[in-house]
Amino acid sequence: NAGVMQNPRHLVRRRGQEARLRCSPMKGHSHVYWYRQLPEEGLKFMVYLQKENIIDESGMPKERFSAEFPKEGPSILRIQQVVRGDSAAYFCASSTGGGIYTGELFFGEGSRLTVL
Amino acid sequence: AQKITQTQPGMFVQEKEAVTLDCTYDTSDPSYGLFWYKQPSSGEMIFLIYQGSYDQQNATEGRYSLNFQKARKSANLVISASQLGDSAMYFCAMREGDGGYQKVTFGTGTKLQVIP
Numbered sequence: 109n110a111g112v113m114q115n116p117r118h119l120v121r122r123r124g125q126e127a128r129l130r131c132s133p134m135k136g137h138s139h140v141y142w143y144r145q146l147p148e149e150g151l152k153f154m155v156y157l158q159k160e161n162i163i164d165e166s167g168m169p170k171e172r173f174s175a176e177f178p179k180e181g182p183s184i185l186r187i188q189q190v191v192r193g194d195s196a197a198y199f200c201a202s203s204t205g206g207g208i209y210t211g212e213l214f215f216g217e218g219s220r221l222t223v224l
Numbered sequence: 225a226q227k228i229t230q231t232q233p234g235m236f237v238q239e240k241e242a243v244t245l246d247c248t249y250d251t252s253d254p255s256y257g258l259f260w261y262k263q264p265s266s267g268e269m270i271f272l273i274y275q276g277s278y279d280q281q282n283a284t285e286g287r288y289s290l291n292f293q294k295a296r297k298s299a300n301l302v303i304s305a306s307q308l309g310d311s312a313m314y315f316c317a318m319r320e321g322d323g324g325y326q327k328v329t330f331g332t333g334t335k336l337q338v339i340p
Contacts (some may be wrong), residue, residue, distance in 0.1 A: 139326060143330070149332070149333075150331060150332040150333045151269075151315060151317075151330040152330075153327070153328070153329055153330070156328075163327075201269075203326070203328075212271040212274055213259065213271070213317070213328055214271075215268070215269035215271075217267070217268050218267055218269075220267075
């Protein structure tokens with residue numbers, strides 16, 4: 109039973125390029141969360157998605173960032189025209205829906221973006 | 225207002241001693257869940273323990289216990305018999321909502337160092 113899969117694990121981009129981070133949730137999970145972690149800092153909520161719907165994107169920067177979770181395939185976090193300040197670890201997590209007694213949020217191992 | 229507050233940026237504990245990591249939360253939702261995660265230097269997020277807002281008893285998982293004081297809105301993590309491998313960042317998190325909407329917010333973390 110595979111866990112949350114994120115790829116790539118490490119991504120290097122030059123300023124102005126695009127970064128695409130993928131997250132395949134655990135089987136049967138319909139809730140996906142993206143978090144950003146800057147060095148030596150905590151996890152900052154970015155966006156919460158369910159299949160084909162963005163539920164809460166209050167943590168997403170207004171420009172250059174977008175996320176999707178299509179009916180088929182992984183969730184994608186897309187960063188256009190990257191800048192050095194986008195360098196961070198991006199974590200994806202998934203959970204089942206249907207109530208608070210769903211226990212833990214399952215995390216992927218993170219995607220570490222470095223912008224040169 | 226901060227949803228999750230961890231007031232201890234760093235803590236030291238002697239090996240084999242117990243340590244308490246503080247966490248307070250803020251929500252008006254009657255249904256919520258509280259989590260603790262460990263993030264070692266390798267970067268992955270490791271689930272430790274979960275407490276639901278309706279749970280009558282404090283959660284325990286091996287050497288980890290959650291001191292849940294609902295009226296005070298605190299959910300402190302207690303680690304008994306600390307080990308060198310417990311040195312890591314520890315994050316408190318809260319899930320709000322039930323069913324269709326479940327947002328999860330993290331605190332800023334506490335860096336625990338276990339001294340031999």
